[in-house]
Amino acid sequence: MNPSASQPPRIVDLIGVPTDVGASARGASMGPEALRVAGIRQRLEAHDLVVHDLGNVAGPANPWQPPVDGYRHLDEVVAWNQLAHDAVHASLKAGHLPIMLGGDHCLGVGSISAVARHCREVGRKLRVLWLDAHADFNTSAITPSGNIHGMPVACLCGLGPQSLTGMSGEVPAIPSKAIRQIGIRSVDAGEKRLVHEQDIEVFDMRYIDEMGMRHAMELALATLDDRTHLHVSFDVDFLDPGIAPGVATTVPGGPTYREAQLCMEMIxxxxxxxxxxxxELNPAFDLRNQTAELAVDLVESLFGKSTLMRK
Structure with missing residues (x-):
């Protein structure tokens, strides 16, 4: 991805969103700083990218209260997602590539709502790759916990409170056919029914076991063209906890290091x-920042680092 004389280097904006208001455990609020300590800016700059670290947005504290009407911390979740939405949308409007450093995965509502808004404004199609151990398709009626980090895909597909489902200016923010979920291996019974009803394309770990990561990614990336905006939502618990312990919601049996690298390289x-x-990077559960360093390694692969000496 070296820039040519006629093509200026791409500008990447790092946007820290340090909150765990949507999560089941405290600590994801420390994720942005752990990624910075692991050298995300320097590693990306090594690939001829101009990297602007915009610092962290500042939102409400985590009140750590029980759910109300099936939602935990809804007002705070909305506030943080609006901040994420506005920062990501401004970055896209400037022609930059935003990287949101979370924070828990409830923030996917704000980030992807901003991307959806931008795609409508510029007439582009959208493809979302949701790399995660979980389907994140709970609603207030079926959630076992009320934690909104288990609900962002449902909210983006129009199932949830209007304050979240309408954040992009349109409901649903994205059509379910725009989503490809990869690495899924923990789905609640109610979620499974909704995912099937929405006809979301899911490449779960059994599919990856049987068919391989290469085949899964070929299908997940099929039909992309130069009018398609590709968004990747990378939940660090996508990875097998044996290599990535620094998350609060570990699920055994995730992608290995090489499977994850292949996934990123194909993107x-x-x-x-x-x-x-x-x-969902949670330094409170990590060992000497190894999960943050692995996450940065994989992000670097998204921008051209390869194990092959390619011509």
């Missing part, structure tokens, strides 16, 4: 990546 090969979330 990079498309040349279509236009926005990114990195979420």
């Amino acid at each position: 990079a090969d498309t040349g279509r990546l236009a926005s990114l979330d990195v979420v």
